Amino acid sequence: MKVKFGQQTLIYPMPSVLVGAVVGGKPNFMT
Known part of the structure; x- marks a missing residue:
C-alpha cells in the first residue's frame, strides 16, 4: 500500500x- x-x-x-494521517495518526503518507 505504501x-x-x-x-x-x-x-x-x-x-x-x-x-x-487517518491510518497512521501521523504524517505517514511520506514514509
Missing part, C-alpha cells in the same frame, strides 16, 4: 495526506 501511496501522492496529494 508503494501505491507514493504514486497516488503525485496524482492525489490531498487524499493521500488525509488517508495517511
Whole structure:
C-alpha cells in the first residue's frame, strides 16, 4: 500500500495526506 501511496501522492496529494494521517495518526503518507 505504501508503494501505491507514493504514486497516488503525485496524482492525489490531498487524499493521500488525509488517508495517511487517518491510518497512521501521523504524517505517514511520506514514509
